[in-house]
Amino acid sequence: MIRLLEALCLSLILLGVFTRLSGSTELTFELPDREEQCFYEEIDKDVNVIFEFQVIQGGNYDVDVKLISPGHGVLYQEQRKQYDSHEFTTQVAGEFYFCFSNEFSSFSHKMIYFDFIVGEEPPLTADAGAHHTALTQLETSAVSIHESLKLVSDYQTHHRLREAIGRDQAEKMNERVLYWSLAEAIALVVVAVGQVLILRRFFAEKRTTI
The missing domain is CATH 2.60.120.380 (Jelly Rolls)
Known part of the structure; x- marks a missing residue:
């Protein structure tokens, strides 16, 4: 049990070291x-x-x-x-x-x-297992986990890039929609006021001066 814990600690240390050496x-x-x-x-x-x-x-x-x-x-x-x-x-x-x-x-x-x-990238198990053949299976598992973590990290990076581009495009579109809505609202108010003024002229009483 103690040897297994030592092997696990060694593999985790190697995983951290070689990740930083990338x-x-x-x-x-x-x-x-x-x-x-x-x-x-x-x-x-x-x-x-x-x-x-x-x-x-x-x-x-x-x-x-x-x-x-x-x-x-x-x-x-x-x-x-x-x-x-x-x-x-x-x-x-x-x-x-x-x-x-x-x-x-x-x-x-x-x-x-x-x-x-x-x-x-240097191999994860360059020296590990050279003197302890019992660590081979654990080292293989550590390498598999390491490769999977690298793949997950790469996917996350590209996902964040796509999310950032999509967010920027959505904010630009939202800004354009806001400005267009404001322009339409102003146009509607101007047309409504113009129509009221024109209708008032039609029903206004014309006074004749003698």
């Missing part, structure tokens, strides 16, 4: 109009990188994106893109830049989400 960077930030923001990452050679982004608020949900290598070569470039994903393998080591530009917009701020995954 090479994924996620960020949501606001990009003002007529501005550009760049981020950089120090990456080694022959490392697989996945870069994805999505505009979740502002304007037509579009942004200019550029990915630059250490030698200032453009690896990826798109204009007025709403969302996209790009995967590549680094040919040289150094600082890789990825920039978001909203310079084409004169008044719309943008809210942008991006995920930058560098390399492969």
Whole structure:
């Protein structure tokens, strides 16, 4: 029983450690109009990188994106893109830049989400079980739970992005409906007052002066 508890504690510790060692960077930030923001990452050679982004608020949900290598070569470039994903393998080591530009917009701020995954996640059971073969089944369960949690976290992230976009669109539509309703109410009042004034003229007594 004690050995089983020790094995369970070891697996939970490994789960927490390797979750923190993941090479994924996620960020949501606001990009003002007529501005550009760049981020950089120090990456080694022959490392697989996945870069994805999505505009979740502002304007037509579009942004200019550029990915630059250490030698200032453009690896990826798109204009007025709403969302996209790009995967590549680094040919040289150094600082890789990825920039978001909203310079084409004169008044719309943008809210942008991006995920930058560098390399492969280290195995959950790299050293566990090397000296204790009895932990193999428990380690297998920990790996299965870890993979399921990663999948759930990814689904939750994309669900939150879709919810944020839907909420922003619903608020914009609600604002338009409100303004249109106010305009119709004002038009109805103006028409009603105009009709009353015209009808009063029809029934008004005309006085003749001698």
